[in-house]
Amino acid sequence: MQWRTLLAFAPALWSAVAALPSADDAETQFGRDFYSDPTLRDPLWWKYGLNASAEYKYFHEPGRDDILGHYDSRYFTEPVDDRERADTLTHMIRAYLNFFNENELETWIAHGTLLGWWWNGKILPWDWDMDTQVPDTTLAYLADHYNRTVVQYKSPDTGKEREYLLDINPWSRQRERGQGHNIIDARWIDIHTGLYIDITGLSRLEPDHPDIWQCKNFHKYRLKDIYPLRRTTFEGVPAKVPLQYDSMLMDEYSEKALTMTRFHNHTWFPNLAEWIADETLANLTIKLPEDRQYE
Structure with a gap:
């Protein structure tokens, strides 16, 4: 067909296209099965290109x-040894908290990281990662303004230079759990080792209970238990924790987590305010009764 013939048909074709019903009209005229593509009604698709029916896992672990x-x-x-892991995590959380403080971004420590703070303001020595939380408004702001930011950091004790990636999961835009592949909304990643801090956002998802905030992993909190945040320090740098941190820890881990002084091959020494590994105690030839508890 020559181009003149196509040109002649163009007005008729355009009229036919314009006459096609919209998604709303199609539902009215032909029933809800007229459009089977779920993306047609998915705001995540229209705004961010995310098809909720085809959710994929963003973060991967080896x-x-x-x-x-x-x-x-x-x-x-490859996995790092215990000493390098502890050193990496310590500087990673310091860099994270400094970055959020310097840029006036709201965050607080959570879960096992908060438990470590409760005992002595430090990371629990057996932890392999750390957890922080942010409001969903902060999460969206990070996605819009700081996603894929690489942060340079120099260790104040050794002068060693380190780099961290702030990576926001594109599925953080989906505030409900979805298919469960992306309960972690963002990560602060040590580029040298791959160790990371998990960042999760909290949202109001229950219209009848606007005072309840929750993450995608079904952790729920009352707004009054979080705010106003308490100012404190963690690993020697300024940090924030929820207002009712003690009740939140007991709800998540039980009261034993705040009283047990033998755990995960470590013993709590109150005079030192430190968890000491049993292996270290053995090397120091300190013999302890098996059932002894330290107040």
């Missing part, structure tokens, strides 16, 4: 055990 499950696959080469 394994699922206690060791490999705590590295980001993109930056993982």
